[in-house]
Amino acid sequence: MKKVVESSGLCKRFGGTEALKSISFGVNENEIFGFIGPDGAGKTTLFRIITTLLLPDEGELKVLGLDCKTGFKELRRNIGYMPGRFSLYQDLSVEENLSFYATVFGTTVKENYDLISDIYSHIEPFKKRLAGKLSGGMKQKLALSCALIHKPALLVLDEPTTGVDAVSRSEFWEMLRKLRHHNITIIVSTPYMDEAMRCDRVALIQEGQILSVDRPETIRDGFSRKLFSIKAPEKHKLINALRSCPGISSVYPFGDSVHVTFKDDNFDNAIYEYLENSGISDVSISETRAGIEDRFLELMGTHLH
Amino acid sequence: MKRFLGFVKKEFLHIFRDVRTMIILFGIPAAQILLFGFVVSTDLKNAQVAFLDLSRDEMTQKISDKICSSGFFRRGETLLNFDDVDKALRGNKIKAVIVFEKNFGRKLISEGEADISIIADGSEPNMATLTTNYLTAIIADFNRELAGTSAAATMLIQPEVRMFYNPSLKGQFMFVPGVITLIMILICALMTSITITREKEFGTMEVLLVSPLKPIQIILGKVIPYFMLSFVDVIMILLLSWLVFGLPVKGSLILLLAESMLYILMSLSIGILISTVSSNMQQAILISLVGMMLPSVLLSGFIFPIENMPEVYGWISAILPPRYFIVIIKNIMIKGTGFLFVWKETLILMVFTAVAIGLSIKNFKIRLQ
Amino acid sequence: MTKNAIISVKNLVKKFGNFTANDNLNFEVHEGEIFGFLGANGAGKTTAVRILSGLSAPTSGEVIVAGFNARKQPEQIKKNIGYMCQKFSLYEDLTVKENIMLYGGIYGMNKKLIRERTDSLLKRLNFEEYGDRLILDLPLGLKQKLAFSVAVLHQPKIVFLDEPTGGVDPVTRRQFWEMIYETAAGGITVFVTTHYMDEAEYCDRVSIMSEGKIVALDTPAELKKQYNVGSVEEVFIKIARP
Numbered sequence A: 001m002k003k004v005v006e007s008s009g010l011c012k013r014f015g016g017t018e019a020l021k022s023i024s025f026g027v028n029e030n031e032i033f034g035f036i037g038p039d040g041a042g043k044t045t046l047f048r049i050i051t052t053l054l055l056p057d058e059g060e061l062k063v064l065g066l067d068c069k070t071g072f073k074e075l076r077r078n079i080g081y082m083p084g085r086f087s088l089y090q091d092l093s094v095e096e097n098l099s100f101y102a103t104v105f106g107t108t109v110k111e112n113y114d115l116i117s118d119i120y121s122h123i124e125p126f127k128k129r130l131a132g133k134l135s136g137g138m139k140q141k142l143a144l145s146c147a148l149i150h151k152p153a154l155l156v157l158d159e160p161t162t163g164v165d166a167v168s169r170s171e172f173w174e175m176l177r178k179l180r181h182h183n184i185t186i187i188v189s190t191p192y193m194d195e196a197m198r199c200d201r202v203a204l205i206q207e208g209q210i211l212s213v214d215r216p217e218t219i220r221d222g223f224s225r226k227l228f229s230i231k232a233p234e235k236h237k238l239i240n241a242l243r244s245c246p247g248i249s250s251v252y253p254f255g256d257s258v259h260v261t262f263k264d265d266n267f268d269n270a271i272y273e274y275l276e277n278s279g280i281s282d283v284s285i286s287e288t289r290a291g292i293e294d295r296f297l298e299l300m301g302t303h304l305h
Numbered sequence B: 001m002k003r004f005l006g007f008v009k010k011e012f013l014h015i016f017r018d019v020r021t022m023i024i025l026f027g028i029p030a031a032q033i034l035l036f037g038f039v040v041s042t043d044l045k046n047a048q049v050a051f052l053d054l055s056r057d058e059m060t061q062k063i064s065d066k067i068c069s070s071g072f073f074r075r076g077e078t079l080l081n082f083d084d085v086d087k088a089l090r091g092n093k094i095k096a097v098i099v100f101e102k103n104f105g106r107k108l109i110s111e112g113e114a115d116i117s118i119i120a121d122g123s124e125p126n127m128a129t130l131t132t133n134y135l136t137a138i139i140a141d142f143n144r145e146l147a148g149t150s151a152a153a154t155m156l157i158q159p160e161v162r163m164f165y166n167p168s169l170k171g172q173f174m175f176v177p178g179v180i181t182l183i184m185i186l187i188c189a190l191m192t193s194i195t196i197t198r199e200k201e202f203g204t205m206e207v208l209l210v211s212p213l214k215p216i217q218i219i220l221g222k223v224i225p226y227f228m229l230s231f232v233d234v235i236m237i238l239l240l241s242w243l244v245f246g247l248p249v250k251g252s253l254i255l256l257l258a259e260s261m262l263y264i265l266m267s268l269s270i271g272i273l274i275s276t277v278s279s280n281m282q283q284a285i286l287i288s289l290v291g292m293m294l295p296s297v298l299l300s301g302f303i304f305p306i307e308n309m310p311e312v313y314g315w316i317s318a319i320l321p322p323r324y325f326i327v328i329i330k331n332i333m334i335k336g337t338g339f340l341f342v343w344k345e346t347l348i349l350m351v352f353t354a355v356a357i358g359l360s361i362k363n364f365k366i367r368l369q
Numbered sequence C: 001m002t003k004n005a006i007i008s009v010k011n012l013v014k015k016f017g018n019f020t021a022n023d024n025l026n027f028e029v030h031e032g033e034i035f036g037f038l039g040a041n042g043a044g045k046t047t048a049v050r051i052l053s054g055l056s057a058p059t060s061g062e063v064i065v066a067g068f069n070a071r072k073q074p075e076q077i078k079k080n081i082g083y084m085c086q087k088f089s090l091y092e093d094l095t096v097k098e099n100i101m102l103y104g105g106i107y108g109m110n111k112k113l114i115r116e117r118t119d120s121l122l123k124r125l126n127f128e129e130y131g132d133r134l135i136l137d138l139p140l141g142l143k144q145k146l147a148f149s150v151a152v153l154h155q156p157k158i159v160f161l162d163e164p165t166g167g168v169d170p171v172t173r174r175q176f177w178e179m180i181y182e183t184a185a186g187g188i189t190v191f192v193t194t195h196y197m198d199e200a201e202y203c204d205r206v207s208i209m210s211e212g213k214i215v216a217l218d219t220p221a222e223l224k225k226q227y228n229v230g231s232v233e234e235v236f237i238k239i240a241r242p
Helices: A043-050 A071-079 A094-104 A113-126 A136-148 A166-182 A193-198 A217-222 A235-243 A272-276 A292-304 B002-017 B021-039 B057-071 B083-090 B103-113 B123-149 B170-201 B204-210 B213-245 B253-277 B283-297 B310-317 B321-335 B343-363 C045-054 C074-079 C096-106 C111-122 C138-152 C171-185 C220-227 C232-239
Strands: A003-016 A017-028 A034-035 A057-063 A079-082 A155-158 A186-191 A201-206 A210-215 A227-231 A249-253 A257-262 A282-289 B047-053 B073-079 B096-102 B116-120 C006-015 C018-029 C034-039 C061-064 C081-085 C158-162 C189-196 C204-208 C212-217
Touching: A003 A043, A003 A186, A017 A043, A017 A057, A017 A186, A017 A210, A017 B021, A034 A043, A034 A166, A034 A193, A043 A057, A043 B002, A043 C232, A079 A136, A079 B204, A094 A113, A094 A136, A094 C006, A113 A136, A113 A166, A136 A166, A136 C204, A155 C096, A166 A186, A166 A193, A166 C232, A193 A217, A193 A292, A201 A217, A201 A292, A210 A292, A217 A292, A217 C111, A235 A249, A235 A257, A235 A272, A235 C171, A249 A292, A249 C171, A257 A292, A292 B123, A292 C171, B002 B213, B021 B170, B021 B213, B047 B123, B057 B073, B057 B096, B057 B123, B073 B083, B073 B096, B083 B096, B083 C212, B096 B123, B103 B204, B116 B123, B123 B204, B170 B213, B170 B253, B170 B283, B170 B321, B204 B310, B204 C074, B213 B283, B213 B343, B253 B283, B253 B343, B321 B343, C006 C045, C018 C189, C018 C212, C034 C045, C034 C171, C045 C061, C045 C158, C045 C189, C061 C189, C074 C081, C081 C138, C096 C111, C096 C138, C138 C158, C138 C171, C171 C189, C204 C220, C204 C232, C212 C220, C212 C232, C220 C232
Parallel strands: A034 A186, A034 A201, A079 A155, A155 A186, B047 B073, B047 B096, C034 C189, C034 C204, C081 C158, C158 C189
Antiparallel strands: A003 A017, A003 A057, A201 A210, A227 A257, A227 A282, A249 A257, B096 B116, C006 C018, C006 C061, C204 C212
């Protein structure tokens, strides 16, 4: 399969800190590729290198078949980029923002309207409104329309869903899925694990290193242990009791329950008694399927500690 | 080209849509001119002076009458001895005390020389300089009259240079060139540096850099609107000072406008230079105001004459472009001189422009750092 | 769990001109519980939190927070609450200890008490060697944990958290939630506003606002059961938009 982005051994330092430590990955044509990791993991730095805004210190990076150092002029015509803060002119109207970005990229709104119509139609009723007066979700849609207006071959979205409510985020992911019909490859980053499942493939990234690259289901299923979910009304007490329980190897709160693995995966019924002796009542335990976040926690444990 | 025009259009939208920018562009210059013209005028009007006349003769009477009938001064109290001088000045109402020595008139006629002392309140240096200048001028005038009517020898002091070009002693003549000089550097340097750093701060610069726009197009797109509007400003200020204060441009208007364009261009290049070294608007504003405005106000010769500065400040002032433009504009507007008298300053401004543009192009990054 | 109401809101209405930001809110928050306050952008969350923390007066209705009336005794309320938001929390150019000292001082704690609590706080977070470091030099996760500890330094009755774990890594996020559990177990009520639904799953009870009204209020488990879905996020998507 043709690679849209190919990276090997990419390094970037800022002063004494290593922002990226030998990053290697490949993005296939026409897929949604996600970088999932916390703030400070190096997502933005990596995206700036991909969009030719920064040069790597070491390593190779080919984007759309061009070298990121020498081919930047050609690349800049073919990339659509949406930086972390939606890059809109707050004092220009929705319409003016869109047509400005269209002219800058040497095209018109009309020419590529069918590409953005799905997204833009949501905000078109407000086209005279200043961008600064839009809600988070509408800003996000406008910024996406602006990044798409020149029909880029590669769309790079840096944390497009940060600070936007759950409904808008869900709509946003729907739009990204629809864009696949237009032959656009999408690279997207997010600090939220639950968004990983929306991508075709993801790279888990932490402290400048990629922990794993694969389809999200494959990564999730890579969880190597038997996982149990334990619930009890007094969570704080429950967590403390589980921590000091001898047969247990990991304890992580997970929403309204606690995810637990046992040493050598031996589930021991003695746990009921143990918890009861610790003064915890109404305990329910069930085996559960690991999510991608469980896998991330496991990978973080083996990689970094 | 279409890209570029789209960019310029966007800049105009930013400017016309922002009330604050519009006020800075057009409100402040107009306000400054009117403010300086009417309020901060350096004219003396009815300043109180006291007399200590130890001679009390016809001659001292004539001199004091002339001073008090000039319109600049008003007769304050009459003092009796030297002890009163200090008291009179401490009262704050009296701006200066004029002391005639004993036998003033007789000495003047017999010896051709007599002493008159002017004691001014040095705690207000500007006022004191002004008062003494005006007083010496009036006395010199009296002296000339005297020389014309009688055979008395010369005495006292020669007239002040400034009035040579400003015979009616109008303060506005001094301020209009100064205000044009300052306003232009404020608008051009401050506004361009703000508008570029704003794009950095809001993250829009990232997208512009990733677009096919060339850096030179981004810079020119930022500069052109401000160049045009600043030029409109110059014309507005000149019109205002002509209509309100009756201040004409004595020299060539074309030359003045051409020199203004050069100065605007230079200020804009400095603005771009500032924006390339600052990463946010705060920094840009700080550098423009503290680094450019303040020294320009204090050291360009606009308020305080360069000749009177300690040497070090003189050197600093030598690297401030406004200093040279003030010379140019004063020459053209007030003295009415031609290009031959200002070519040196013009050349210096050109060098400043070239250096600023060169440094900005070197500093402007096609990538983030 | 005791069911004493630490926050009690009756018929709260807040209007800005013609616009009704809070349209007749009624709810209670129990002492020592972790209460999630959810809503879409512009649903009126921020307005409600401002009223609850004594920063703005309600147009009508009765709001009692920590025993004080939000209209008449806002200053008393401010003394009895803590506040932490993601963006502004600590002064970056001060050291850890200086920040703690400053906040302790603001809430009128004496030096001895501040020092005692500083020591125990740093110890609890395994932070001892960081005491004299500038906040600027700390990793994000540590900053967040420290900011939370500082917000409860004066042992307020309620602490308001605005999207407390946005952008932190999964391990730190769990450590953070354990701190919240511990705080709540110690009797401090925790009031969390967020639009990240996985954060809502950690709460004892959550409310969901839409267009100025509260459209749902229950435990996460109960809400999921009621709407027959697998996550609070799905509940939210079903009801948060009119």
